[in-house]
Amino acid sequence: MHALMKQERMPFSIRIVTEDRDLQKAVEIRRIAYSRHLPDFAARMTIESCDRDPGTAILLAESKLDGAPLGTMRIQTNEYAPLAVEQSVRLPDWLAGSRLAEATRLGVAGGTVGRVVKVMLCKALWLYCEQQAVDYMVITARAPLDREYEGMLFEDVFGEREFLPMAHVGGLPHRVLAKDVMAARRRWEEAKHPLFQFMVHTHHPDLDLRTPDLSFEQEPVRCPEVPQIAYDR
DSSP states (O other), X not given: OGGGSEEOOOSEEEEEXXXXXXXXXXXXXXXXXXXXXXXXXXXXXXXXXXXXXXXXXXXXXXXXXXXXXXXXXXXXXXXXXXXXXXXXXXXXXXXXXXXXXXXXXXXXXXXXXXXHHXXXXXXXXXXXXXXXXXXXXXXXXXXXXXXHHHHTTOEESSSTTOEEEEGGGTTEEEEEEEEETTTHHHHHHHXXXXXXXXXXXXXXXXXXXXXXXXXXXXXXXXXXXXXXXXXXX
């Protein structure tokens, strides 16, 4: 499929982190991004226990020039535990009974490169959810960033443009929005969305979504006993 698509290279790469050094770089760009609007909250940021939880992937965008972190996003599925947003709200039945992934801790560098990185991270979120057979992507967004997700065809989970306090982001009011993963291609095409070609028909080799073990824990290697029947005993 990739051979049939337009190919586009970026001056940065995006991958899933695999070690603490990568996580530290993700925290570094989180602090930079959050300090623009929430300096006190940003100053307290560190590696969080949920960064290593099963069912969680931390995306890291790095400059090809010098390896500097340019953006990050945490993706948590509800395969092993409730989503972070569920600390604050009870999701409606049509979502609660589905396979979900929530994007949190989005942070990007300033300027033009940051805007491109943000779009690429959103593409990575969608492709990761397709890869993991997720039904709906869920995000929480404060104003005015909520309009960006609205523009990417996310829809309100609760009342129209309703803001609710979120415990996992310091109690600040956010909109809760969701997007049907499998319907995304069709909806972008039907809406003649300006990002349709970029999202659907462009292959980005610098986007690597291979999924390592994110627990950072060594697993013992076991050699199960060979059944006795194998030796005709």
